[in-house]
Amino acid sequence: MITKRIIPCLDVRDGRVVKGVNFSGLSDVASPVELAKRYSAGGADELVFYDITASAEGRSLFTDILTETAKSVFIPLTVGGGINSLADFDRVLKCGADKVSVNSGAIRDPSLVGKAAKVYGSQCVVISADVKRVGGEFRIFAKGGRVDTGMEAIEWIGRCVDSGAGEVVVNSMDTDGVKNGFDLELLMRVCGAVTVPVIASGGAGRIEDFLELFRRIPEVDAGLAASIFHYGEVEIRELKRRMAEDGIPVRL
Amino acid sequence: MIAVVDYGVGNLFSLGCSFSAIGAEAVVTGDRDVIRSADRIVLPGVGAFRDAAEKLRASGLAEVVTDEAERGKPLLGICLGMQLLFERSYEFGEHNGLGLIAGSVRPISEVIPPNLKIPHIGWNPLIFVKPSRLFRYIADGDCVYFVHSYYAADCGDAVTAEAEYGAPLTAAVEQGNIFGCQFHPEKSGEVGLNILRAFCEVKAV
Numbered sequence: 001m002i003t004k005r006i007i008p009c010l011d012v013r014d015g016r017v018v019k020g021v022n023f024s025g026l027s028d029v030a031s032p033v034e035l036a037k038r039y040s041a042g043g044a045d046e047l048v049f050y051d052i053t054a055s056a057e058g059r060s061l062f063t064d065i066l067t068e069t070a071k072s073v074f075i076p077l078t079v080g081g082g083i084n085s086l087a088d089f090d091r092v093l094k095c096g097a098d099k100v101s102v103n104s105g106a107i108r109d110p111s112l113v114g115k116a117a118k119v120y121g122s123q124c125v126v127i128s129a130d131v132k133r134v135g136g137e138f139r140i141f142a143k144g145g146r147v148d149t150g151m152e153a154i155e156w157i158g159r160c161v162d163s164g165a166g167e168v169v170v171n172s173m174d175t176d177g178v179k180n181g182f183d184l185e186l187l188m189r190v191c192g193a194v195t196v197p198v199i200a201s202g203g204a205g206r207i208e209d210f211l212e213l214f215r216r217i218p219e220v221d222a223g224l225a226a227s228i229f230h231y232g233e234v235e236i237r238e239l240k241r242r243m244a245e246d247g248i249p250v251r252l
Numbered sequence: 253m254i255a256v257v258d259y260g261v262g263n264l265f266s267l268g269c270s271f272s273a274i275g276a277e278a279v280v281t282g283d284r285d286v287i288r289s290a291d292r293i294v295l296p297g298v299g300a301f302r303d304a305a306e307k308l309r310a311s312g313l314a315e316v317v318t319d320e321a322e323r324g325k326p327l328l329g330i331c332l333g334m335q336l337l338f339e340r341s342y343e344f345g346e347h348n349g350l351g352l353i354a355g356s357v358r359p360i361s362e363v364i365p366p367n368l369k370i371p372h373i374g375w376n377p378l379i380f381v382k383p384s385r386l387f388r389y390i391a392d393g394d395c396v397y398f399v400h401s402y403y404a405a406d407c408g409d410a411v412t413a414e415a416e417y418g419a420p421l422t423a424a425v426e427q428g429n430i431f432g433c434q435f436h437p438e439k440s441g442e443v444g445l446n447i448l449r450a451f452c453e454v455k456a457v
């Protein structure tokens with residue numbers, strides 16, 4: 001039986017891991033390569049590296065980090081941030097990424113997901129959606145959550161999956177950083193609309209939040225979080241032990 | 253030396269790194285002479301069966317891999333590389349594989365319940381069916397990482413492990429000096445590295 005995945009997310013800027021609370025107030029945490037090794041040894045099922053660098057210098061620093069990580073970490077590695085073209089897919093896949101996560105790039109160029117799925121296969125293309133409630137509906141936000149696109153989220157995610165996205169990361173901006181649990185309402189809506197794996201992101205503050213997520217929405221495939229893992233508030237081994245105790249299939 | 257066959261399908265960076273991590277000398281190569289002189293061969297692959305089979309033939313490497321395997325050199329097919337070992341695939345039509353192991357590759361949608369997601373993606377425990385030299389350093393129930401929508405069918409005798417995904421799916425095969433893993437050992441953490449380690453110790457026949 002397929003197990004539920006626990007995925008730490010590392011936001012990387014200028015070669016260091018950072019984590020924002022509600023997408024602002026970034027603070028340095030650790031070396032990405034060291035953190036990736038620690039998570040892999042500690043039971044993480046997959047890693048997400050998010051490049052939040054804007055400069056070309058930072059970008060090449062990021063691919064160096066990716067290469068270093070791929071040399072010593074042998075679990076699936078998803079890379080996102082600044083993916084706007086097939087050339088960007090190529091750049092990170094060559095450095096050891098297994099999947100590429102597209103966010104603003106897919107909003108700017110709606111054909112990107114389809115083109116990438118054709119060249120690299122759907123299993124390689126992850127759509128990452130920043131979602132926030134606006135006026136009673138779920139909206140897609142672009143540029144790291146700064147710009148309201150005006151597009152309805154569930155429909156947009158559905159379109160990306162139809163175009164060939166093989167996995168969806170749903171990041172609720174309403175619950176992100178609040179540490180009071182995942183956005184179950186949003187996640188249920190997404191799970192009802194797509195048939196590809198769904199990764200829940202935003203809002204985990206403690207072990208019980210993950211248990212509630214997988215109990216309430218068995219269709220969710222994975223839980224993603226950042227700061228609670230970086231700061232040791234939730235330890236992955238302990239989390240997975242508790243999931244197993246609860247009867248949730250998990251890799252121990 | 254291990255030759256990881258590069259025939260223009262997928263990214264072999266991680267696979268190369270995984271052999272370095274266990275202290276094995278591996279060369280990612282499309283050079284026939286290098287493959288012929290290697291002690292063992294790894295046939296990787298991602299993407300569509302037909303495209304991969306065509307590229308493997310067009311590069312002339314299908315013949316090299318087949319020859320060397322028939323001579324008794326240890327061969328490990330990974331993911332689509334494992335599927336290529338079989339006689340044929342029914343992925344978008346019917347296409348011939350290398351025919352090194354009897355069996356065919358069929359869509360998992362034919363055997364799994366409709367509510368399960370395709371591809372079968374994620375970590376799933378191995379269920380040992382019979383002993384394999386690849387399992388020397390791992391245990392029944394260890395999890396490995398899968399990403400696939402097709403599976404090897406009708407290959408009864410060769411199957412050494414299965415994974416349960418609404419139906420038993422072929423996870424690993426062994427026939428003489430020829431091995432296959434449907435999952436990605438290079439992405440399966442310490443368990444995966446231990447499978448590669450075991451493959452590096454398999455003796456030629």
